Amino acid sequence: MNEVKEMTKRPIPIDKEVAWDKTQTIMSKTDLYGTIEYANEVFVDVCGYEDYELMAQPHNIVRHPDMPKVVFKVLWENIQKGNQFHGIVKNLAKSGRYYWVITNFEYSRDENGDIVNYIARRKAVPQDVIAKHIEPLYKKLLQIEQVSGVGASEKYLIGFLEEQGLSYVDLITKLMVEDQKNQQLQQVSQTSVVGEIEEEEKKGFFSRFFGI
Numbered sequence: 497m498n499e500v501k502e503m504t505k506r507p508i509p510i511d512k513e514v515a516w517d518k519t520q521t522i523m524s525k526t527d528l529y530g531t532i533e534y535a536n537e538v539f540v541d542v543c544g545y546e547d548y549e550l551m552a553q554p555h556n557i558v559r560h561p562d563m564p565k566v567v568f569k570v571l572w573e574n575i576q577k578g579n580q581f582h583g584i585v586k587n588l589a590k591s592g593r594y595y596w597v598i599t600n601f602e603y604s605r606d607e608n609g610d611i612v613n614y615i616a617r618r619k620a621v622p623q624d625v626i627a628k629h630i631e632p633l634y635k636k637l638l639q640i641e642q643v644s645g646v647g648a649s650e651k652y653l654i655g656f657l658e659e660q661g662l663s664y665v666d667l668i669t670k671l672m673v674e675d676q677k678n679q680q681l682q683q684v685s686q687t688s689v690v691g692e693i694e695e696e697e698k699k700g701f702f703s704r705f706f707g708i
Contacts, residue, residue: 506588507591514595516595523536524616526555532557535547543589562594567634580601580665581601582598582599585618597620600616600705625671672701
């Protein structure tokens with residue numbers, strides 16, 4: 497029992513980003529309670545824990561204290577229902593460094609159609625999306641939580657999303673698609689970019705983004 501506690505001891509965060517190949521995909525598989533059953537080599541390399549340190553541990557072993565709890569509340573409410581969900585999360589490596597990822601979930605079901613495992617793919621998030629949109633929002637939510645609790649931050653998030661007429665997933669999708677469009681606008685003419693982006697949206701942006 498003491499051995500498990502030692503492995504799950506949280507490192508002290510430092511304001512430095514993990515250096516990793518951001519073209520790679522982090523993968524993990526957990527049970528219904530978020531206990532890690534599988535982590536690919538990219539996950540091991542990025543988070544800094546060995547695979548034997550990750551197995552049978554809660555996935556929040558990499559949770560960063562900068563993350564507002566309400567985001568995980570929204571995440572769990574969606575994946576427990578088997579909804580398509582894409583969340584942007586700041587994670588904490590064993591070294592204390594951070595890394596930002598966007599997650600895509602798949603579900604493993606039994607013969608009765610009940611979910612038995614969560615399979616997550618994670619990729620790097622464009623810096624502009626983090627700096628201009630996600631980080632300011634998450635800092636606000638975290639401040640509210642620290643003063644008034646998760647219920648208050650949830651109400652703020654609901655109001656924020658209602659003002660924009662979007663769900664959380666719609667907001668994330670909008671930010672990611674707009675960032676890709678802006679990147680492409682720097683390379684080719686606006687006319688061809690618009691046509692390409694529209695076509696990608698029809699096919700499903702995240703299916704293309706995660707290569708599934």
